[in-house]
Amino acid sequence: MSITHPSADQSRDVRIGGEIRISRVEDVREDRLDVLWSDGGRSQYWAHWIRLRATAAGLFTGVARNWSDGANFHPQQRLVSESDRIERAHTAGGGAYLVVTWRDGTSDRLAAPDIWSAEHDDPARRIERKTWSSTKTWPSWDFGPLIEDPSREVLLAFLTFYLEHGVALISNVPRRVDSLARVAGGIAALAPSHLGDAFDIRTTDNPKHIGEVAAGIPLHIDLVYRQFPPSVQALHAINQIEDGGENELVDIHHILGQMAPEDIELLSTIPVDFVARSTSVHFRGRHPVLQFDLDGNFTGVAYNQYKISFPPSVPPAYYFAFERFRRMIHAPENVNRMRIPQDAVLVFDNRRTLHGRRSFRDTSRHVIGCFLSDDDLRSRYRLLAEAASGGQLA
CATH class of the missing domain: 3.30.2020.30 (NE0471 N-terminal domain-like)
Incomplete structure (x- = not known):
């Protein structure tokens, strides 16, 4: 210059x-x-x-x-x-x-x-979101060239796919409890929560969060009761089971295309409360269910039927719009069901993708989870995209 x-x-x-x-x-x-x-x-x-x-x-x-x-x-x-x-x-x-x-x-x-x-000048904003539904199948990226002996081209392809779809899968991850931290370090900075840097998801006699039960878990985003819920989540299947325990994923960007404009208006302009209260925490977040930036771009969903609390000021029309939204997200054609493969890590956008889990009986199921920084992930994508275009404006 x-x-x-x-x-x-x-x-x-x-x-x-x-x-x-x-x-x-x-x-x-x-x-x-x-x-x-x-x-x-x-x-x-x-x-x-x-x-x-x-x-x-x-x-x-x-x-x-x-x-x-x-x-x-x-x-x-x-x-x-x-x-x-x-x-x-x-x-x-x-x-x-x-x-x-x-x-x-x-x-x-x-x-x-x-x-x-x-x-x-922001290649991350130029990413075109690709919607998906129940029929979507997920390719995977091998741990070796992505994390162990990283290739810039492989990492760029992985991050591009993730930003397009809000979901990406990594295979052949070493069966170690510290492997998720290695995966996280190769993609974005860890975003610790009150659950720690990482957290176990397996059944226990004294569950501290809903993931530690064998019962089914309805669709939700994690930590919706925080003022700023995390954007990126990763789950590592340390020990997967053969019957039950499938994850259910719903793309809210796809759901928006099915909603009436007046329902989107109600769910994006009227905030509701999400509360987590116990003897050890008392979190409260107030968010619209659907969130958009000032340019009108969809930025996230806030949903957890176990944590939502409607303020008394919510008008009657809101409840009907909310009920129509609920029916859409649970419609079989919108729910993508997958069992995280053994030794694989599922990375998904916690603000775009509702997730749930089917019930199971085999209590040997063991998954480790963590949250990552969306800002850091996008920073890495921008650097890789700019390098791939020779430093020119793409």
Whole structure:
């Protein structure tokens, strides 16, 4: 990257690698303009944002240059000015640059990949979710090239599949109680909970959590009663049984496509309580059952019929929407049933995938579970995706 410092008689030149090109600039107004990209896409940019993007680059020098990952303004700079009015704009260098001339007579020259990256520079956000139902079969990744003697290509393929589907399977994991920690270390940082770094899931005469019983467990997400439930969960089958104990998985991203818009509206705008109370803990989380970010993207589900508590303010229509949701998640065509293979680790998105378990009689069944950092997992994916594209914008 080369940067020239801004001055009244010199265009500011911000260059980064990439082959992103601008086809043309359209609808140029004093406060905004439209860019038509070489791939046919269109973006609108406000004048103040363009000014900030261009001016800040020349201000980041010394220590600030190393700290300014993704920043588009410098602490020394004024955010807005009445002089930030566009006089005209055009492309240069065969679409490699956007050149904006301002009403005060100055001009800015920004590399097309630089402004494009402001919207598209997160490869994890560009992952297209792939929905699944009862008929989905799951491929597996071998422990050796994924964890023991890791291959960047194998890990990228695994993380890509996980981010697409919210579920991924690792096979041939050594039958040791510490193997799950090795798997976790190769994928993302551990996210300890009140259950510890890892926790046993096997029957006991004095169960401390529902996983330690042989009875069936209804669909839920784990730790829904926390203010920030964990996003990634892993389960290692240390000793699997042949009859019963199958896991049941439901893809809520698939369920959303079956729901009426008014039901989604109710379940995403009205929060309910989830409570875990015993002699040792008292957790309370308040969440909408369906959660979306400010861009309208689905971010998670909150559901556990044993922990949910409806506030008195919940309107009658909510209960009917909730009941329709319950029927959908339990419909046989939506429930994917699998028994985690012996010596395999199942990794799944605890915020996207409801999971449950069928009852069993053979109490030798032994599974170890843990939670992982979603932020760390996505960080590793971004680094691998960027390396695979040669550091260019993918």
